[in-house]
Amino acid sequence: MKLKSLIRHETFLAVLLVVVLIVLSFQSDRFFTIDNLLNQGRLMTEIGLIAIAMTFVIATGGIDLSVGSILGLTAILTGVFWQNVGLPLPVAATAAIAAGTFAGFVNGVIITRFRVPPLIATLATLALYRGLAEGISQARSVRGYPEWFYVLGQKDVLGVPTQLWILLFAAVVASVILAYTTWGRTVYAVGSNEVASRFSGLSVEKTKLALYTASGFAAAVAAVIFVSRVSTTRSDMGTGIELDAITAVVLGGTSIFGGRGTIIGTIIGLCLIQALKNGLSLAGIKGDGTIMLIGAVLILAILASNLFERSGTRT
Amino acid sequence: MRNVVLSALLALSFSTSLSNAQSVWTGGDDLPTNPLACDATPATAAAKPYDGGQPTNAPDRKGKTIKVVDVPKLVGIGYFNATSKGIADAAKEMGSMDAKTDGPSKANIDDQITLIDNYITSGVDGILFAANDPVAIAPVLKKALGAGINVVGYDANSSPDARQWFVNQAEFNGIAKAMVDSMAAEIGDEGAFAIVTSTFTTPNQARWIAEMAAYQTKCHPKMKWLETVEAQEDNILSFNQSNTLINKYGDELKGIFGMTSVATPAAADAVTQAKKCGSVAVVGLATPNAMKPYVGAGCVKSVVLWNPVDLGYAAAYVLRAVADGTLAPGATSVKAGKLGDLSVINGSEILLGAPTVFNKDNIGNFDF
Amino acid sequence: MTTTVEATARSRTAPQRPGFFKRLFAEYGQEIVVLAAIVMLFAIVTMVNPRFISANNLTTIFSGNAYIAVAAIGMAMVIVTGNIDVSVGALIGVLATISGSLAVAGYPIWFAWLAPVVVGMAVNAIIGILVAYARIPSIVVTLGALSILRGGLISVTGGTWITDLPPDYLIAQKQIFGLPVPLVFMVVLTLLAAFWMRYTAFGRSLYAIGGNAEAALATGIPIARRTVAVFVIHGAFAGLATILFATQLQVIQSTVPPNLELTVITAAVIGGVSILGGSGTVIGSTLATILFATIGSALIFVNVSAYWLRAVIGLLILATVLADMLRRRGRGA
Structure with a gap:
């Protein structure tokens, strides 16, 4: 039953996405073009990477609100390691990603070792990491990266935006892990019933620690891509991105209480939001109207899928 | 817990000593400054060749109706409502x-x-922008130029090669001079003051603070800068921060600079509610409507700002002139409707004029 | 530093006097940790700069942030039932605009004050119904509501500020019995809510819903209706918070205050409201609001480099959280 209802939500969402795509292409003939769609892929990569990791975290019944701040911190460190410390850029970026991953690891330690609920732990580190980004940067931006660095964020590989390849790769790997490995099943088990999982000998703590570390890693990779896309670093980068990522994940059918959710659902959720943002803008609707509509779609989509699910249970 | 708090306090004292070691004001940027002369001698700017960008394969838009989008830093604040109104006025006038x-x-x-990016795809003829970050916005603006779109900035610049022209409301050093001179006139040449800004990463504010520091060192060397606090674009936070400054420094604090149109009225309100009108001066950038109660009550003597309606108006005219081809690289002035001829400075910038100082006598004449 | 030592000494002697203190500590542990942090900060900063405890600065700390504390009361109740609301910041922005517009348009002052409370209750009734009866998780509903309210505010007002507010409307700038109105609001509402949650059957049932919904259902608590009721009450508190927020200055900025929802949620959870539901008090959420305000003011007073300010705030929040966890673990051992 569970699997069935799961498929139902994603199918419903996919149908909704197709309908939205069709409607929007009638609104503007510039919407459904290869160029525009690929470009939208470029714009949604950072949120996408974070949302994929967030899917795992939320599937265990947790949450990570500090991702936006980790993004900001990693961005700042990339610039500082490169310009102020004088490391070669690839080394600097790798070191910054390592630092961002470590920030995620710290979240995991606070959550698993000190047993602080994830929401509180990551609320606290949200403030801390953003503060570190601001303090380390002293509000200075680092600019003027070498031309090759922009390949990551502004150029194409084989006709497709570079970062979109990374997003696709991450999505495939994450789907396989979540759907087909023991580890993926552990994630669901922890989310459905943490106590039972612990009694049945699953390594709950290790799993969670790995997930929050992975979430930090995803945010850190997103940060380097973001820096490359906008060619500068600022300490306020990524502010508020956590809510956007969570919106995509829950729209994609992942239960906020844990125990269910799929990567494909998250990806469809992401595409739906991005398509609405872009398509409505092309159709001449202003930004404030668009965010209202996205809010309504979020509530209605979950409502509709709840109704389907309940009618399904009855028959 | 105690250890954590103690180490935090240690870190505090450490960072404090660090910040004391810096001679520049907190919140300024590290670009070179160019303070104006202390008297009214105008600056003699060296002529600079055109350094803006050019659209590729722009169609001939001369005389045709063009579709333009204006993308301010954010919507929902009085300042950008005013620029938006100016653009709409100019568009209506030109037809x-x-x-x-x-x-x-x-x-x-x-x-x-x-x-x-979305507006580039939707195929507009012109983009007007006020950048949240000069460098971050550059790639997408270059993309717009590459798509043959005319790009003109106002209020907050981008890297010069990412747009064609920038309508400069007032030069940074001009604003800095007006602000510091107004403050000195109110609190004397030896007064101490503090600054309430939005965030240290906001480029325009950081630039003004750096220029103000340079001008104060040059022309009012005995004035004392106490500190700069951040207050986002949040008026209650600005109010609380101003109060904290007043409480912290007591009688030592003679003046507060408000660096944004949000911070200045909030600082004025803090001074009013602390019953410090007359003993703590507020000088700042602000829109007249938000400042009328405080200026009317005599609590704030002068507010520095260009007219944002005019700024939007000029930006729209500049974009029209660029689209028509009447404003080309090398031009020295441009006609901007009722504002008359505006001159070109710094290669690819158009100067709106000197900032306006609003006071009790003239503030009633402005409505934005 | 002496105060710190004294505080430690006191907490060490506590176990030797079981009964009242032990009970107090067991029940209000987190509140005591937060209160201790506030007291410690006051002691340390006052030594650096005595102006820190001047009447003016106390007013700034306590009443300048009272609207956050009032909003956090409702948030704490919502969180106790195992729900959450990320739309409260946007709601307060919308309500402030409604209230201010009515005041400027010449409606009676009491009406301009009442309107945000009523509208807040109405909006949250819808949210509550979606959560309780349509079974949509509260974070989903309120994420949606956040977008709708924020977008709606901008499209309706276009961002025009509200000025020329009638002087009688500005209640947050007035005083009752020599005390600033926001402070009185904060204290009275916190105490009322705390008593209500502790001593009434309705109030206690909220903990039951958040702690174990099935058991609560079995004991005959109408969970769905109570959930809607809690959201409506939360809406009323958001409305009351709006009155303070909108009347603090002579202008109302008709935008959503940045990150207000995060501040309010942080206050509630740092104050000891369990995010899993079932425990925590509104006294804790109010104390946590005061703690944040104190930290913000203290760091300016002790000349922390403005660039490091937020990092230190984050560190102090984390320290408070970890201290509480260590305390709980110590109790468990």
């Missing part, structure tokens, strides 16, 4: 411009970039 304003709901670089 050959179809302009609309659409901006992010937060001053967020990513949202702004995405919006501009």
